[in-house]
Amino acid sequence: MFGKARRIDPDGLGWNASQPVRNLTGILRFICLFLFVNVGLYLPAAKESESQPNIIVIFCDDLGYADIGPFGSEKHRTPNLDRMAAEGRKFTSFYVTSGVCTPSRASLMTGCYPQRVGLHENETGRRVLFPGNSRGLNPKETTMAEMLKASGYATAIVGKWHLGDQPEFLPTRHGFDYYFGIPFSNDMGQTSRLKNRYPPLPLMRMEKVIEEEPDQRLLTQRYTAEAIRFIESNKDKPFFLYLPHTMPHWPQFSSERFAGKSANGKWGDTVEEIDWSTGEILKALKQSGIDKKTLVLFMSDNGGATRHGASNKPLKAGKGTTWEGGQRVPFVIRWPGMIPAGSASDELVTSMDLLPTFASLTGGKLNGTQKIDGKNIRDLLLAKPGGKSPHEVFVYFHQGQLHGVRSGKWKMLFSRDDNSLGRPSGLFDLKKYIGEKKNVLHLNRAVAKRLAKLAEPVRADLGDSLLKLKGSGVRPAGMVTAPKTLTQKKESN
Numbered sequence: 001m002f003g004k005a006r007r008i009d010p011d012g013l014g015w016n017a018s019q020p021v022r023n024l025t026g027i028l029r030f031i032c033l034f035l036f037v038n039v040g041l042y043l044p045a046a047k048e049s050e051s052q053p054n055i056i057v058i059f060c061d062d063l064g065y066a067d068i069g070p071f072g073s074e075k076h077r078t079p080n081l082d083r084m085a086a087e088g089r090k091f092t093s094f095y096v097t098s099g100v101c102t103p104s105r106a107s108l109m110t111g112c113y114p115q116r117v118g119l120h121e122n123e124t125g126r127r128v129l130f131p132g133n134s135r136g137l138n139p140k141e142t143t144m145a146e147m148l149k150a151s152g153y154a155t156a157i158v159g160k161w162h163l164g165d166q167p168e169f170l171p172t173r174h175g176f177d178y179y180f181g182i183p184f185s186n187d188m189g190q191t192s193r194l195k196n197r198y199p200p201l202p203l204m205r206m207e208k209v210i211e212e213e214p215d216q217r218l219l220t221q222r223y224t225a226e227a228i229r230f231i232e233s234n235k236d237k238p239f240f241l242y243l244p245h246t247m248p249h250w251p252q253f254s255s256e257r258f259a260g261k262s263a264n265g266k267w268g269d270t271v272e273e274i275d276w277s278t279g280e281i282l283k284a285l286k287q288s289g290i291d292k293k294t295l296v297l298f299m300s301d302n303g304g305a306t307r308h309g310a311s312n313k314p315l316k317a318g319k320g321t322t323w324e325g326g327q328r329v330p331f332v333i334r335w336p337g338m339i340p341a342g343s344a345s346d347e348l349v350t351s352m353d354l355l356p357t358f359a360s361l362t363g364g365k366l367n368g369t370q371k372i373d374g375k376n377i378r379d380l381l382l383a384k385p386g387g388k389s390p391h392e393v394f395v396y397f398h399q400g401q402l403h404g405v406r407s408g409k410w411k412m413l414f415s416r417d418d419n420s421l422g423r424p425s426g427l428f429d430l431k432k433y434i435g436e437k438k439n440v441l442h443l444n445r446a447v448a449k450r451l452a453k454l455a456e457p458v459r460a461d462l463g464d465s466l467l468k469l470k471g472s473g474v475r476p477a478g479m480v481t482a483p484k485t486l487t488q489k490k491e492s493n
Contacts, residue, residue, distance in 0.1 A: 052151070052238040052362050053335065054294040056281065057354070059108070059242065060274060061101065061160060061185070061249035062319055063330065064304020066311040067271050071330045073311065075264040076271045080279030081298065081332060088296075088334030089343040089383060095350045095394060096302055099319055099326035101162050101185060102128040104301045104351065105244070109143040109163065109174070111355030111374035113397065115462040117141055118477030119163070121399045127320075129164060131188055131198055132485035136164015137174060138478035142367040144355050145175030145240060151364040154234040157181065158226045159244035166480045170207055176242070180205050180226045183486065186216055186246045186253075193251075199487040212487050216253035219246050220270070224277040228284045235288040238362070243281070244301070245274055250308050267309025282334075292336045295361070299351070300329040316436045322396040322403040324411075324436060333381060340383045347389040348406070353377045371473060393454045400465035405455045410444075411436070412451040414466070422467050424448045 065071055069078040070085035071092075097107040102122075103114030114120040121127055123135045137143070145155045156178040157171045164170070165183040172179050182203055187194060189201025190213050200212035214222075227243050247253070248270035255273060262268030278298060285291045303318040303326040304310025312318045312325035319326060331349075333339060352374030359366050360378045375390035396404035396413075402422075404413040409432075415425035427441035427448050441448055463471030 052153075053338075054239050054241075054285075054290060055148070055153075055358060055362075056241045056243065056294060056296045057108075058278060058281070058296065058298045059105075059159070059244040060298075060300045061245055061247060062302065062305045062308075062310060063248060063271065063274075063300035064306070064310030064312045064318065065315050065325065065328060065330055066313040067248075067304055068275070068330055068332075070332055072313065073271075075311070076262060076268050076275075078272065078275040080275045080282065084278065084282065084296070084298065084334045085332045085342075087336065087341050088332060089339050089345065089381070090333075091331040091349055091380075092344065092346045093348045093389075094299065094329060094331035095327050095348065096300075096329055097327070097350065097352065098127075098397065099302045099321050100127045101160075101301055105162050106137060107373075108301075108351045108354065109137065109145070110141050111144075111352045111372035112141075113352070113373050113395070113462055115397055115400060115471065116371070116373065116474055118475060120397065123479070125399075127399060129162060129184060131165060131184060132483050133164070134166070134480050134483040136166055136169025136478045136480075138476060139168060139173060140478075141174075141475070142370060143174045144358060145171070145242070147175070147355065147359055147364045147366065148240045148362060149175045149177070151362050152238060153362070154230075154237060154239040155242075156227075156230045156239070157242040157244065158223050158230065159242070160185065160246050161244070164478065165202075165486055166483050167207060168480055169478055170204075172207055178206070178230065181223065181244070182214075182219075182246060185249055186219075187250055189213055191251055199485050199489045202486040204486070209486050216246070216251070217255055217259070219253065220273045220277055221255050224280050227281060231281070231284050231290075232288055235290050245277070247271075247274060248308075248310070250305060252308065264309050295335040295338075296333065297354070298330070298332045303327060303329060314435050322398050322413075324430070324434065327396060338382060343383050345380060345383070345387070347380055347387065348391050348394060349377050349380060349389060350374065350391070350394065353390075357381060370475075393451075393458070395455070395458050395462075397462075400463060402455065402459060402462075402464040402466060405451050405458070406430070407451055407454055410447055410451060412441075412448055414455075416466060422464070424452055427451075 069082040096104045098104045103120050106114045106119035122133050149155050155176045157176045159181040162184045188198045202209040203211040203214040252266035252270045254269040258269045258273040262272050285294050304312050306318040315325035317323035317325040356374050356376045360376045379387040394406045411428045413426040415423045426439045428436045461473040463469050
């Protein structure tokens with residue numbers, strides 16, 4: 001009477017009218033099995049992959065815009081990153097908020113310009129934090145890790161922190177369940193050139209120094225092994241892995257497998273080892289069966305250090321500057337089945353946007369009492385039709401100085417000359433002249449006037465030390481009294 005029904009196919013799909021059902025019991029047994037396979041297994045897995053994906057952020061130190069294949073590298077072999085871009089999506093107008101380490105990392109973690117959270121400089125006015133500084137990331141700030149942990153994520157950082165080395169500022173006090181790595185840049189130790197300036201470089205596990213002056217040739221390999229162990233240990237629940245590599249920051253070190261093998265000296269060796277590391281991470285995801293429910297993001301903390309071998313072509317200048325080469329960095333993302341393979345976008349997005357975007361993807365809650373500067377770019381990440389940059393304006397700061405502002409294709413710089421302080425001094429059409437070689441200010445005064453007006457609320461909010469303006473929207477950095485270094489200088493014999 002009921003005709004014929006099919007057995008479940010290997011994919012657990014549909015009915016086939018050619019196979020008989022002998023009785024009602026058989027039908028009911030089939031329905032129960034069908035619901036178990038398709039509802040009990042399939043639907044929860046789909047929900048988990050879409051609403052609470054695993055998230056891995058790979059964050060390089062000083063990697064240049066054109067140091068990897070997807071962005072036109074001419075010297076470095078990066079087959080794994082090439083594949084990641086071919087299977088995912090790249091952004092060619094991705095910005096960090098500073099040309100140096102600490103401020104950029106503060107923005108990634110908090111979704112704010114570094115000026116807002118007081119980490120645009122250290123307590124003595126230098127651009128980054130150093131061993132034993134009293135300043136660090138304020139415990140009152142809500143980090144990316146804290147937001148995700150509150151949503152049920154396991155969280156880990158493997159690599160370089162650089163947001164304060166005092167106990168109050170360590171990653172384990174900012175939402176990370178696990179920490180393995182160094183607390184600041186690798187030149188802040190007993191390197192050959194600076195060995196008398198700093199105490200020994202500390203390698204930490206959780207809040208304990210486990211080694212002094214670790215063999216830096218092995219750091220990338222050790223980070224990779226730790227990262228894979230975390231992935232494998234947490235494959236059955238959502239996790240957030242932050243992997244901020246020490247390299248290719250000076251001094252460059254690579255393992256024996258990669259040393260002397262690239263066409264670009266020590267710099268190229270470290271880049272190619274980072275590519276290997278990325279490949280190992282992707283392989284571990286696949287072997288753990290969580291490849292399709294993991295969003296992987298790859299980027300740099302600032303522009304490349306050209307004097308050490310980096311390339312930022314076709315951008316102008318590099319690390320430490322507010323030219324495009326200092327703050328526009330490579331950005332590649334991958335999430336099989338969710339992000340179209342081989343896609344690209346030139347819409348302006350920033351590292352600050354990742355915090356609110358991760359909240360949107362995971363159901364996480366942002367701190368409603370703390371203003372952030374990042375925007376939700378979920379539709380752009382997922383390549384939804386009509387996705388546009390949510391940023392009317394992006395600003396370029398050098399410590400507390402407002403150097404420039406971008407809106408759409410236009411970038412304008414402000415004069416730092418005493419006679420014309422804070423006035424427009426340069427205007428560049430980044431669509432036509434990405435290298436900022438042609439100043440068209442005299443031809444576009446109306447555009448310059450509009451951008452200058454956009455900068456006014458920024459100055460009121462975040463301040464501008466060039467004009468001796470204090471911002472009304474800034475929050476204090478964390479501060480301690482009587483700070484101590486994690487290691488101690490050894491007395492010379």
